[in-house]
Amino acid sequence: MKFFRHRLLFAYSFVVLAFLYLPILVLVVYSFNRSRINAVWEGFTLDWYLSLFQNERVIDALLNTLFIAIIATLVSTILGTAAAIGLSKNKIRFRSAIDGLIYLPIIIPEVVMGLSLLIFFSQLHIPLSKLTVIIAHITFCISYVVIIVSARMEGMGKQLEEAAQDLGATPWQTFRYVTLPLIMPAIIAGALMSFTLSIDDFVISSFVTGPDSTTLPIYIYGMVKRGVSPEINALSTIMILITVVLVILSERFGQKDADQTTSKRLPF
Amino acid sequence: MKSMIQLVDIEKHFSDHSVIPPLNLTIHEGEFLTILGPSGCGKTTLLRMIAGFEKPTKGDIFLDQKRVTDSAPYQRDVNMVFQHYALFPHMTVEENISFGLQMKKVSAQEQMRRIEEVIALTRLSELKKRKPSQLSGGQQQRVAIARAIVNNPKVLLLDEPLGALDLQLRKDLQIELKHLQKKLGITFVYVTHDQEEAMAMSDRIVVMNQGKIEQLGTPYEIYHHPKSLFVATFIGENNIFSQGDQIFSVRPEKIILFPLNQSGAAAPTQEKKRGWVEDVVFLGNMYKLFIKLENEPTVLIAYQQVNGKGPYKEGEPIGVGWLKEDEVILN
Amino acid sequence: MKKRGTLIIWPALLWLILFFLVPCFIVLLYSVLKKDTYGRIIYSFNLDNYARFFDPLYLNILWQTLVIALLTTIFCLLLGYPLAYTISRASRKWQNIMLLLVMVPFWINFLVRSYAWVVILRSQGLVNTLLMKVGLIEEPLKLLYTPEAVMIGMIYALLPFMVLPIYVSIEKMDRRMLEAAYDLGATPFKAFWNITLPQTLPGIVAGSILVFVPSIGMFVVSDIMGGAKTALIGNVIENQFRTAQDFPFGSALSIIVILFSLILIYIYTRALKVQDGKGGNR
Numbered sequence: 001m002k003f004f005r006h007r008l009l010f011a012y013s014f015v016v017l018a019f020l021y022l023p024i025l026v027l028v029v030y031s032f033n034r035s036r037i038n039a040v041w042e043g044f045t046l047d048w049y050l051s052l053f054q055n056e057r058v059i060d061a062l063l064n065t066l067f068i069a070i071i072a073t074l075v076s077t078i079l080g081t082a083a084a085i086g087l088s089k090n091k092i093r094f095r096s097a098i099d100g101l102i103y104l105p106i107i108i109p110e111v112v113m114g115l116s117l118l119i120f121f122s123q124l125h126i127p128l129s130k131l132t133v134i135i136a137h138i139t140f141c142i143s144y145v146v147i148i149v150s151a152r153m154e155g156m157g158k159q160l161e162e163a164a165q166d167l168g169a170t171p172w173q174t175f176r177y178v179t180l181p182l183i184m185p186a187i188i189a190g191a192l193m194s195f196t197l198s199i200d201d202f203v204i205s206s207f208v209t210g211p212d213s214t215t216l217p218i219y220i221y222g223m224v225k226r227g228v229s230p231e232i233n234a235l236s237t238i239m240i241l242i243t244v245v246l247v248i249l250s251e252r253f254g255q256k257d258a259d260q261t262t263s264k265r266l267p268f
Numbered sequence: 269m270k271s272m273i274q275l276v277d278i279e280k281h282f283s284d285h286s287v288i289p290p291l292n293l294t295i296h297e298g299e300f301l302t303i304l305g306p307s308g309c310g311k312t313t314l315l316r317m318i319a320g321f322e323k324p325t326k327g328d329i330f331l332d333q334k335r336v337t338d339s340a341p342y343q344r345d346v347n348m349v350f351q352h353y354a355l356f357p358h359m360t361v362e363e364n365i366s367f368g369l370q371m372k373k374v375s376a377q378e379q380m381r382r383i384e385e386v387i388a389l390t391r392l393s394e395l396k397k398r399k400p401s402q403l404s405g406g407q408q409q410r411v412a413i414a415r416a417i418v419n420n421p422k423v424l425l426l427d428e429p430l431g432a433l434d435l436q437l438r439k440d441l442q443i444e445l446k447h448l449q450k451k452l453g454i455t456f457v458y459v460t461h462d463q464e465e466a467m468a469m470s471d472r473i474v475v476m477n478q479g480k481i482e483q484l485g486t487p488y489e490i491y492h493h494p495k496s497l498f499v500a501t502f503i504g505e506n507n508i509f510s511q512g513d514q515i516f517s518v519r520p521e522k523i524i525l526f527p528l529n530q531s532g533a534a535a536p537t538q539e540k541k542r543g544w545v546e547d548v549v550f551l552g553n554m555y556k557l558f559i560k561l562e563n564e565p566t567v568l569i570a571y572q573q574v575n576g577k578g579p580y581k582e583g584e585p586i587g588v589g590w591l592k593e594d595e596v597i598l599n
Numbered sequence: 600m601k602k603r604g605t606l607i608i609w610p611a612l613l614w615l616i617l618f619f620l621v622p623c624f625i626v627l628l629y630s631v632l633k634k635d636t637y638g639r640i641i642y643s644f645n646l647d648n649y650a651r652f653f654d655p656l657y658l659n660i661l662w663q664t665l666v667i668a669l670l671t672t673i674f675c676l677l678l679g680y681p682l683a684y685t686i687s688r689a690s691r692k693w694q695n696i697m698l699l700l701v702m703v704p705f706w707i708n709f710l711v712r713s714y715a716w717v718v719i720l721r722s723q724g725l726v727n728t729l730l731m732k733v734g735l736i737e738e739p740l741k742l743l744y745t746p747e748a749v750m751i752g753m754i755y756a757l758l759p760f761m762v763l764p765i766y767v768s769i770e771k772m773d774r775r776m777l778e779a780a781y782d783l784g785a786t787p788f789k790a791f792w793n794i795t796l797p798q799t800l801p802g803i804v805a806g807s808i809l810v811f812v813p814s815i816g817m818f819v820v821s822d823i824m825g826g827a828k829t830a831l832i833g834n835v836i837e838n839q840f841r842t843a844q845d846f847p848f849g850s851a852l853s854i855i856v857i858l859f860s861l862i863l864i865y866i867y868t869r870a871l872k873v874q875d876g877k878g879g880n881r
Contacts, residue, residue: 006688013685013697016678020704020758023715026725030718040728079611086608098608101615108623109816109860111833112853115840116622119629119850139618142611162321163354165341167368167419177367181358200708203819207840217710224714224823228721236711243707251699 024240031233048234058235061219068130068215069198072137077191079138080145085179087146088153105143113140114207121208128210136208137198144197145190152186153179185253192250196243271333272297272423272455273318278327280313280479287313288479290327295423295457300449302458302466305476306502311459314476315425318457319348332422342371347416348425352432353408355400361411362387362396368419386418389448406437413448423455430465442468463503467491475499492519497598507568508598515598520556522594523570525580526587540589543568545580555579559586630851640847648851657835657852661859664831667746668814671753672761675810676803678754679761683802686762687769698766705759713752713823720748720824744826752820757813761806768802769795804871811867812860832856 031049035042052058083102092098105113117136121128160182164174202217209218216239223232273295280288288310295301303311316322318329320341328337336344347368356364365386369379387393390410400408409429416424426445430438446469449456460466466473467487475482475490475498482502483495494500500517501508507518528542543561557580559568568588572579580586630648633641651657686697704712719725722739730736742748772795780790818833825831832852839849 009681009685009688013682016682016758017697017700019678020701020755023712023719023755024704024707026719027711027715079614082607083611086605089605092605092608098612101612101620105615105619107812109813109833109856111816111818111836112623112626112857113619115836115846115849115853116626117618118840119625119846120618120622122846123625135618138614142614146611159350159352159354160356162341163348163350163356164367164371166319166321166346166348167415168342168371169367170340170342170371173371177371178356196706200706202708202710217708220708220710220714224710224717228714228718232714233718236708236714239708239711244703247699247703247706251702 027233028237028240031230031237033230033233036230048230049238052231052234052238055231057214058216058219061214061216064130064213065199065215065217068134068137068213069195072134072141072198073191073194075134076138076141076194077145077187080142080190080194081149081183081187083142083146084149084153085175085183087150102143102146105140106147110203114204117204118207128208128213130210130213132208132210133205133213133215136204137194137201140201140204141194141197144193145187148190148193149183149186152183156182189250189253192246192253196246196250199242200239269299270297271295272299272331273457274328274330275314275318276328276330278314278317278324278329280310280317280322281325286479288324291479291481293474293481293484295455296472297455298453299471300446300456300458300469301472301474302460302470303474303476304460304463304466304502306461308478309476310479311461311476312427315348315427315457315459318423319346319425320344345422346425347419347421347423348427349409349412349416349429351427351429353400353412353429355408355411355415357400360397360399361392361403364400364411365415365418367415372419382418382420386414389417389451390414405433406441409433409441413445417448417452417454421454423457424449426456426458428460430460430462438465445469467503475502477502492596494596494598500596500598505569507566509566516595517598518590518594518596520569520571522590523568524589524591525557525570525572526589527580528585528587541568542585542587545582545584545586548579548582550579557586559588561588626850626853628850629847630854632847634845634847648848649855651848652851652855657832660830660835661832661855663746663829664815664833667750667753667831668811671750671757671814672807672811674750674754675758675761676807679758679806680765680803683762683765683769686766698763701759701762704755709756709819710823712756713820716748716752716755716824717743720751743824744828746825746829749821749825749829749831752824753814753817756817756820757810760809760813764805764809765799765802768799768805772798800871804868808864808867812864815860816856 032044032046033041034045034047086092087095087098114136117132117139118128121132126132156179160178161174164178165171169177199215200217201215202221205215206218206221209215216235220232220235220239223229223235271294273293275291275293278288278291278293279286291314303314305311313322317324318331320336320339320343324337328335330336331344331346356367359367362383366379366383369382374382387396390413392407392410392414395403395407395411400411403411412429429445430441433441442465445456458466458469467490470487472484472486473490474484477498483490483499485493490499491503494503494506494517497508497515500506505520507520507523509516509518541561541564543559543564545557546560546567547558549556549558554574555572557570557572559570560566561568570588629640631644631646633643633645633647635641682701686694686701689697717724720742721727722741722743724742726742727736727739731739776794776798777790780794781787785793816833818831818837821829821831821834822837825834833856836849836852836856839845839852843849
């Protein structure tokens with residue numbers, strides 16, 4: 001009876017996972033479909049990918065997306081890591097207010113964040129461009145980095161830093177030789193997260209984008225609005241591929257992170 | 269005897285309450301001193317103040333005649349073995365041990381020499397290249413010790429280092445640590461709540477309770493001449509009696525037992541009280557008897573050596589007595 | 600060592616204050632202003648925008664948004680809980696694999712995922728083509744541009760948010776409680792209903808909030824899969840900024856949505872705390 005129940009549960013989850021992956025698979029498969037009208041399979045082709053690579057606007061959008069993502073990732077990782085390190089020291093006044101401020105961007109609906117920045121920039125007469133998009137991306141990425149790195153610092157505990165100081169390391173040496181190596185996996189995980197969020201972002205970007213800062217998601221949206229086409233399938237497949245790679249990389253670093261925390265608890 | 273550490277009028281307050289009221293303590297060079305007390309008595313706080321991780325609210329700390337009250341931990345010639353070892357997980361055993369030497373920029377040659385010496389001393393040669401996650405509790409402990417002593421500190425602080433290990437390993441390491449201390453000649457300041465451990469290893473013991481020093485003395489003095497009720501009951505087992513406004517204690521092993529169930533047996537003159545056996549516990553090397561005294565609420569603890577006669581039985585009437593010189597008067 | 604180290608938190612804090620708090624504050628400000636016929640802002644305090652919200656048109660839209668959000672949450676719960684449960688029963692290795700499998704779609708661009716459903720559900724899409732080929736229908740079904748389509752899109756987008764907190768909650772539970780229950784004669788179903796379910800309530804609450812709150816503010820799914828009939832409050836807001844250029848009104852709507860979310864979260868957590876207290880004399 002238990003065995004049957006087990007089987008049932010596993011069959012059920014298989015169905016749900018299939019539901020999760022079906023649409024993705026459809027996109028990927030049909031990106032190679034010779035037919036323009038999608039639903040009927042008419043043979044394998046790479047034409048749609050080729051036309052993408054010859055499409056100047058697509059290349060532009062891709063370059064914009066990468067440019068914005070790289071800068072946003074760099075800045076948010078540095079700011080976020082610094083904040084996480086600072087927050088790990090106790091006795092900070094207004095600690096709960098600061099924590100709230102950090103969690104807020106994650107809770108607030110993307111629409112609101114996007115429109116608030118649009119109003120902000122228009123009030124200050126700042127023209128919309130790659131800069132405004134980068135600023136927006138950094139704003140929502142910082143929180144994720146802070147949370148990821150803070151969690152790691154908390155898991156590490158104060159003892160290691162105290163041990164280093166006891167052995168003669170100055171605060172700077174402690175940071176360089178003990179703290180930094182140990183939080184590096186978390187920093188990388190945070191950076192990967194920021195990068196992924198940035199290249200995937202549509203809602204917020206669409207509010208603050210200017211004429212020359214079209215990102216890939218924004219471009220895709222434009223195409224979707226004009227109707228279904230296999231080029232979108234191809235572009236989507238590329239985006240899916242990039243995302244999958246990033247997620248797997250992120251997982252790898254997450255694992256390495258976890259290994260180091262468990263090692264501390266081993267003697268018990 | 270030269271003083272190595274002096275705590276002068278040390279006080280520690282945390283926001284609203286005082287953890288350590290004014291305290292004075294002198295630790296001699298080369299001694300093995302244990303700070304003993306129940307959880308929360310302030311012993312770890314005291315140790316951390318010596319190490320430099322806590323600043324005393326008032327008072328001064330002197331290390332080898334030098335005032336270190338305001339010095340950071342990395343400026344003090346003191347090293348600590350942490351309770352959970354605090355080994356650096358991303359470094360090998362060898363790298364962990366050499367850390368302090370690296371920070372002080374000791375020459376590579378000198379480093380090699382000292383590391384080899386310490387590794388041999390703590391028997392870690394086979395494990396040099398391993399990471400902490402690949403070591404057992406006892407091995408990690410030895411690495412923590414090696415990492416500390418390789419720096420030739422003037423004082424080694426140990427914060428309940430054996431707490432996480434099982435009994436046999438703990439007893440073995442107690443002996444090892446004692447030998448190590450004798451060999452190195454460094455001053456050891458050891459913190460524990462385990463009084464057997466303290467008695468086994470220390471030259472002197474500081475018994476602490478609620479931030480105050482109850483007594484400072486050799487293990488013998490602490491055991492046989494406790495100065496307060498707390499020390500008398502915290503160390504070993506003890507029987508407490510009150511006479512008028514005086515309290516005194518008699519150790520269970522000093523209680524003399526007199527059988528009463530033989531009719532007509534002459535009561536010996538030393539017999540002081542009567543009662544009956546409430547419980548008998550077999551401890552392997554002896555029996556522990558719980559004796560309920562007549563006309564008193566007191567339950568006495570006495571030891572009976574294992575001999576041919578067998579233990580007193582539950583419910584058996586019994587007489588107890590002790591020598592006057594075995595009474596210890598407490599404040 | 601105490602004060603010196605905290606200086607480095609300021610760059611991030613200043614950034615968030617400048618580019619997050621200040622804009623939010625400006626939104627609040629705008630919500631009580633008005634736009635004149637030329638599109639310029641009239642800087643006089645008024646609550647017209649809020650009053651305008653109480654028009655049946657907008658109230659209806661809000662209602663529809665809430666209903667869809669609620670149904671989405673319920674379906675995510677029904678679909679997600681068993682999935683989370685199954686994952687927690689698997690071996691360590693499989694757990695990591697399955698969790699990764701659940702996470703990956705979540706990371707893929709929202710837009711791309713919604714578009715995928717358009718491809719599947721449209722009149723010349725996968726479903727209709729298949730059904731017609733098999734002969735079950737003659738004319739393509741109108742699957743897209745309906746509230747149901749929007750719900751499918753939302754469930755699809757938000758399911759991982761439900762699965763993960765529930766999974767964590769199940770993992771945290773002490774299995775020995777179940778063993779005790781079996782020992783005392785409970786059937787697997789009873790054990791689940793009386794022990795597992797209440798014990799995993801925190802996960803259910805977290806997952807529900809993580810699904811419900813974003814649902815209210817979503818507009819991409821309804822924009823791509825919903826069409827004119829299924830405008831949600833998120834679409835109306837977006838419209839104010841894109842087409843209608845009525846920033847004050849859009850701001851007021853945003854504030855209303857945020858307030859709503861906060862109130863609902865509060866009520867929800869309160870309600871479940873009470874329930875937890877009632878059955879919770881463990």
